Amino acid sequence: MTNKYLYITLLVTLGLKVEVFSQDASNTVPKLVVSIAIDQLRSDYLEAFSPLYTSDGFKRLLNEGVVYQNASYSFAPVDRASAVASLSTGVTPYYNNIVGERWLNRETLRPVYCVDDKKFPGIQTLDASSPAELCTSTLGDELKVATAGRGIVYAIAPNRDAAVLSAGHAADGALWIDDVTGSWCSSQYYFSSLPLWMSAYNRLQAPCKRIKEITWEPFNEFVGNFSYFMQTGLQKPFKHAFTGPRCYREYKTSGLINEDVTDLAQQCVASTGMGNDRVTDLLCLTYYAGNYDHRPVTECQIELQDTYVRLDREIGRLVKLLEQRIGRDNVLFVLTSTGYCDEEDADYKKFRIPSGTFYLSRTANLMNMYFGAIWGQGKYVEAYFRNQVFLNHKLLETKKISINEATSRAQEFLAMMSGVRNVYTTLQLMTDNNEHLRKIRNGFNAEHCGDVLIETAPGWRLLNEDTQENELSRASFIPFPIIIYGAGVRAERITTPVTVDRIAPTIARSIRIRAPNACSSAPLF
Numbered sequence: 001m002t003n004k005y006l007y008i009t010l011l012v013t014l015g016l017k018v019e020v021f022s023q024d025a026s027n028t029v030p031k032l033v034v035s036i037a038i039d040q041l042r043s044d045y046l047e048a049f050s051p052l053y054t055s056d057g058f059k060r061l062l063n064e065g066v067v068y069q070n071a072s073y074s075f076a077p078v079d080r081a082s083a084v085a086s087l088s089t090g091v092t093p094y095y096n097n098i099v100g101e102r103w104l105n106r107e108t109l110r111p112v113y114c115v116d117d118k119k120f121p122g123i124q125t126l127d128a129s130s131p132a133e134l135c136t137s138t139l140g141d142e143l144k145v146a147t148a149g150r151g152i153v154y155a156i157a158p159n160r161d162a163a164v165l166s167a168g169h170a171a172d173g174a175l176w177i178d179d180v181t182g183s184w185c186s187s188q189y190y191f192s193s194l195p196l197w198m199s200a201y202n203r204l205q206a207p208c209k210r211i212k213e214i215t216w217e218p219f220n221e222f223v224g225n226f227s228y229f230m231q232t233g234l235q236k237p238f239k240h241a242f243t244g245p246r247c248y249r250e251y252k253t254s255g256l257i258n259e260d261v262t263d264l265a266q267q268c269v270a271s272t273g274m275g276n277d278r279v280t281d282l283l284c285l286t287y288y289a290g291n292y293d294h295r296p297v298t299e300c301q302i303e304l305q306d307t308y309v310r311l312d313r314e315i316g317r318l319v320k321l322l323e324q325r326i327g328r329d330n331v332l333f334v335l336t337s338t339g340y341c342d343e344e345d346a347d348y349k350k351f352r353i354p355s356g357t358f359y360l361s362r363t364a365n366l367m368n369m370y371f372g373a374i375w376g377q378g379k380y381v382e383a384y385f386r387n388q389v390f391l392n393h394k395l396l397e398t399k400k401i402s403i404n405e406a407t408s409r410a411q412e413f414l415a416m417m418s419g420v421r422n423v424y425t426t427l428q429l430m431t432d433n434n435e436h437l438r439k440i441r442n443g444f445n446a447e448h449c450g451d452v453l454i455e456t457a458p459g460w461r462l463l464n465e466d467t468q469e470n471e472l473s474r475a476s477f478i479p480f481p482i483i484i485y486g487a488g489v490r491a492e493r494i495t496t497p498v499t500v501d502r503i504a505p506t507i508a509r510s511i512r513i514r515a516p517n518a519c520s521s522a523p524l525f
Helices: 002-026 043-048 058-064 080-089 139-146 160-167 196-205 221-225 247-251 257-272 301-326 360-375 393-398 403-415 426-431 438-442 500-510
Strands: 032-039 066-072 102-104 111-113 153-156 173-177 184-187 281-288 331-337 356-359 381-385 388-391 420-425 452-456 460-464 469-472 480-486 492-494
Touching (some): 032 080, 032 160, 032 301, 043 301, 058 301, 080 139, 080 160, 080 500, 102 381, 139 153, 139 281, 139 500, 153 160, 153 257, 160 173, 173 257, 184 196, 196 257, 221 301, 257 281, 257 301, 281 301, 301 331, 301 480, 356 360, 360 381, 360 403, 360 460, 393 403, 403 420, 403 426, 420 426, 426 438, 452 460, 480 500
Parallel strands (some): 032 281, 032 331, 066 492, 153 173, 153 281, 356 460
Antiparallel strands (some): 066 480, 102 111, 173 184, 331 480, 381 388, 388 452, 420 452, 460 469
8 A cells, every 4th residue: 555655656746747847848048039129110011011021021920929019118209219228228218318319418518429438439430339328237238147248149230329229238249330331330348349250241241342233122023013102193113222422321221221130140140159058148139111211201102111021021031040040949039119200291381280380599599588587687598409498507506596496487488389289397307207297207317308398289390490400290109019929939919008118027037037227117928
């Protein structure tokens, strides 16, 4: 009897061990995570051009991955830099410091680029860059910490801001294409000189080696003869060559640039040994899905369509290459959009739609006159940038006027002007966290934003007479998805609205590391 019970106990124990082993095996950590941010990707275009896709690209990810159909950013405004920073840190500009590609430096009153840093000269570029302005850790940083530096982290993007901000502080490298030379380049923050594999790649395959022979035409006759945008009639097939001083800037907004990103990503994985051991590595890629040369979509309909078709093929090629090299269950792909698009330059007056122009310089002069009548003559408005007004703190201190009183009066004055929908002050955004203000507050940062923020009415233009910068106010909703594919992920479609700040903690949980240090969002699953 005793032997019988002992035998049963042994079988049960062995059975439990087998079950535990099988669960652990199905819950293995991926060897490589590929985080893909597609600049200006839109769900409506993604779906509209699907008849032209292959079965290996977007269709495969949408059919076999977890698809969150209603994704959004929890802050406004959004551009490429603020979006990529949010994806890598899991927090909004209020915490990570990156309010946009450019902001006004309070000391010099000059616009600065988000990754400019004179301490770290460029390699194969004159642009000196670092992630110094990014004031929280990124997913790549936490991976480096968790693996004692053994995890390999690279970021590849057509543009400097996307490469540096997705790479973060501790990455092995950030690579982008220089606007002047057309070579893949980096910063001495990451390298003392380009790795040998990167130098060899540049000698053979950099855009500058091929630009004179490159012509961008529709991928095939189906792309060239079919248009989703029928409201302006059929469009003629295009043919673009890249010449002149802006050739590389134009090339980086063409449908051809995504092939360069995939090619370098493949070379990077092969040359650095990413995915070759049990320590997880991270590859951050940025692709492009916007308009050619940032033109209105009415001027480049077939180009935009061709960009999506070529992007579909590059996504399919990337997935196939990495799965063959590392194994499908060993690679996790996470794909989403930067959540904005180049706005149309609509002429509302022509169609009698309510619109107007809000003049920043003229408004600043009127504010100085208003404050002068109250407190005496002086230049109280020190500068203005985009929709922000910067007050002269030194003058206010001299006159013993509190900044709160000055901003409150500015708010009252601006609220009475035509075309102004709302006015926000620094104190209001830093202390009031109600639902109405939350999106504006999340996109605000006291160090890099003005003392007063102006929200113009939809259809109105914000014009800076000094720089001739002209922005159209439009509360557009840009639909885009979050797609997670590979590494044992089961197909599922989820319609519940989610925000992209939950991507970083989701990846962190899947590879068993801590989320970035300012991230408090819950993982998606």
